[in-house]
Amino acid sequence: MLGLLLLQVLASCLWLGHSEVVNSFDSCPQFFYDGIPPDGALNPNNPARICQRFNNSYHYATLYNRVRRIPVYSAYKYEPGDDKKPQKWWMVEPQLIDRNSLPDMQYDWALIKQDIFTLDQIKESQAIPDDYKGLKDLDRGHLSPSGHQFSKESMMATFTLTNAVPQDRTLNNDKWNKYEYKTMENNAQGCNNTYVITGAVPGNTYISHERVNRPSHIWSAACCLRDKKPLKAWGAIAENNRNKVEVVSLEELEKRLTDLYGGRVTLFKNACSQK
Numbered sequence: 001m002l003g004l005l006l007l008q009v010l011a012s013c014l015w016l017g018h019s020e021v022v023n024s025f026d027s028c029p030q031f032f033y034d035g036i037p038p039d040g041a042l043n044p045n046n047p048a049r050i051c052q053r054f055n056n057s058y059h060y061a062t063l064y065n066r067v068r069r070i071p072v073y074s075a076y077k078y079e080p081g082d083d084k085k086p087q088k089w090w091m092v093e094p095q096l097i098d099r100n101s102l103p104d105m106q107y108d109w110a111l112i113k114q115d116i117f118t119l120d121q122i123k124e125s126q127a128i129p130d131d132y133k134g135l136k137d138l139d140r141g142h143l144s145p146s147g148h149q150f151s152k153e154s155m156m157a158t159f160t161l162t163n164a165v166p167q168d169r170t171l172n173n174d175k176w177n178k179y180e181y182k183t184m185e186n187n188a189q190g191c192n193n194t195y196v197i198t199g200a201v202p203g204n205t206y207i208s209h210e211r212v213n214r215p216s217h218i219w220s221a222a223c224c225l226r227d228k229k230p231l232k233a234w235g236a237i238a239e240n241n242r243n244k245v246e247v248v249s250l251e252e253l254e255k256r257l258t259d260l261y262g263g264r265v266t267l268f269k270n271a272c273s274q275k
Contacts, residue, residue, distance in 0.1 A: 021050055050093060064126075071164070092126055147181060166213075167215075179238075192226050196222050
């Protein structure tokens with residue numbers, strides 16, 4: 001009986017230490033080429049590294065800015081499937097509030113109804129659905145889009161506000177959408193695996209009573225592999241107040257991001273360089 005009790009205590013301790021808001025991305029390296037995330041130039045103060053977990057599975061990885069309440073980037077493998085886009089029920093990340101909380105993303109109303117957290121506790125660390133209500137010219141723009149995921153479960157996992165930024169509505173529905181679904185499909189032809197990192201450069205304005213930052217730029221980078229070797233790479237960048245997307249080389253994107261972030265940005269640690 002004593003031995004069984006000790007095992008139960010040990011299991012409980014192991015569970016408490018099991019966090020999806022992690023110190024590093026070692027729990028979900030599969031979403032980065034060669035298992036290596038971008039360098040520290042993108043890191044904000046007090047960042048949160050999230051292995052995005054839904055229904056007991058990891059689906060992509062996100063570096064989150066707790067202060068601005070937007071993701072810095074989401075990293076994933078480009079694996080579009082045939083499932084239809086799920087209903088837009090947006091979730092939040094419990095472990096941004098308490099590292100020992102539920103490991104899966106959850107609905108804010110469910111956390112409140114079950115007396116797990118109050119609304120104020122949730123709002124302190126992240127955006128909530130109400131932050132995006134009533135916006136006339138902005139959408140909740142996915143960084144890891146649902147249409148780039150293979151299964152319905154993975155598509156649903158993209159509907160968390162730790163994966164969304166206030167994005168210009170026209171851009172999101174027109175030029176950026178065309179990049180995500182037409183350019184990506186064309187460019188990924190002949191690739192066995194395509195690793196993607198999509199991010200947002202913090203801007204100078206906010207929504208929802210200064211709670212959630214409106215990015216100045218949206219950007220994305222892709223590394224295409226054939227037979228485990230880099231075949232090609234590319235990038236895209238858009239100002240978040242214009243309906244225009246520039247498709248550029250990976251090197252050009254890194255150069256522009258270096259200027260925008262004020263520190264050298266290397267997205268794939270030069271492992272996918274085309275120089």
